[in-house]
Amino acid sequence: MKGLIIDKVHSSIKAELSKYMQMDEHLLPTQEELKGMIGEYDVLIMRVDPFLNKEFFDAAKNLKVIGVCAVGLNHVDLETAKAHNVQVFNAPGLNANAVAELTLSKMLDLSRDVMTANHDVKVEKQWDKYKFVGRELRGRTLGVVGFGKIGRRVAKFARAFDMTTVAYDPFLTQEQVAGEDTQLLPIEELLKVSDYISIHVPLTPETKDLISKEKLKSMKNDCMVINMSRGGIVNEADALEALQNGQLGGYATDVMENELAAGGLTEGAGFDSPLFKEDKFIVSPHIGAQTVDASRDIGAHIISKVKEAFNLN
Template sequence: MKCLIIDVVSPAIATELGKYMEVDTKILPTQEELAGMIGDYEVLIMRVDPAINKEILDAAKKLKVIGVCSVGLNHIDMAVAKEKGIQVFNAPGLNDNAVAELTISKMLDISRHTIDACNDVKVGKNWDKYKFMGRELRGKTLGILGFGRVGQRVAKLAHAFQMYVVAYAPYLPEYVFDQEATKGVSVDELLKVSDFVSIHMPLTPETKDLFNAKSIATMKDGAVVLNMARGGIVNEQDMYEALKSGKLGGFATDVMANELAAGGLTEGAGFDSPLFECENFIVTPHLGAQTTDAARAIGVHIINKVKDAMGLK
């Protein structure tokens, strides 16, 4: 048996599965590259890139299991996988706290200008506290779009800062909002009342470009948008215009629409965006789940799922 790992995941996965099968690693192959090599493997371990389309699955003649070391599965053609009898396992609930803590970190960073201030001292060799007047989270309204495990964890942390929390999740029963001391509202109401809006929704045809010129216009002047979910939910050109005009007070994101367009982790990859011109924009390279704690938990979960599926003891 052979296993192919195509993203940076817990090293425990290769170590443990290596006791039962040959394990190869090819970090972030293109779809064409993956289609060309997948035919030799029974197990595929990945995160979210590249998207697993019908062409790849058609080429995966031996594939029995796909272990996804993240939550979302919209990057896999699940109908074709099911048709071919390929079991797909993800890791829900194991990186919730990591993503939630990053969300709060970004709220603090953009509110207190910590990144700009750090660069001003280290790079500019300046010591000028008067350049960086910030604002506190206490007493502000946080709107959470998507109130699943991550959104609920963000709400808990926000309450510790004495924020008022509203959330949008149309299919959740009312008692869930009550348990989290959170008011359930519509998207329109959430955008209207929130000082901070944090996105924790999947990318779907309904959520694509949810933040655009029209919806941004309904928001509070100076509001801050945070996206720890998926690039594409925010229209980046419209966000650029909102930041440059001063309509919004900031945009903090861990994801971008074309984040792997230039090769991602491959050697010599580059990446650019007009948003980089905006002082009130901060970005990280999709590291929401990048903690040793989350990686360890996800690794154990995926190992057990693969071993069960493959009948390994």
């Protein structure tokens, strides 16, 4: 058997699976490159790029298992995978704490203008503490959009800061979140009452541009939005306009709509956006799950699923 790793994943995956099969690495191939090489492999280990379409599965003559070292599966044509008898495993929940901690970090950074203050001191060589008057999380309301494992972890952290938490999740009832100390609300009401909005939903046709011009207008003028899910859920042009006209108090994100442009997700990739000129916008390059802890846990899970699929001891 042969396995192929196409992204940076925990070293334990290659080390353990090499006991049972030949493991090759080719980091971040294009869709065409992957289609050309996948035919000889039984196992594919990846994260979120590239998109695996019908042409890929038609070329994957020997493929039996795909291990996705991430939560989202919107980059895999799951119906075609099933038709080709390819099992697809992801790692739901294993990055929840890592993403939740980064979410709270971004909330604090926005609230206290940490990034701009850091730039003023290190780059501009200015020491002006009177320029930065922030606000505390205490007593504020956090609206969590998507109340799965990550959303619930974020809400738990927020309550430790004495915040009130509300949530929108059309797939849950209040009875199903009993004990979470969080009220479920329709999204229109959540947007109106929240001082912070944290987004943790997959990118689907229903969630594309979920936060756009009209919904931004319905928020409090000093509301701060944190997108830790997928680019495209927040309409970036509308967010830019809302920042510039004062409708939005701040926008922090770990994802961008066109983050794969110019080789995004690769080392040294170039990237630009009009949002970068805004002090009240902060961004990181999709690092939500990038901790040694989450990587280790995800690696162990994917190893176990691959071994289970092939009945390996």
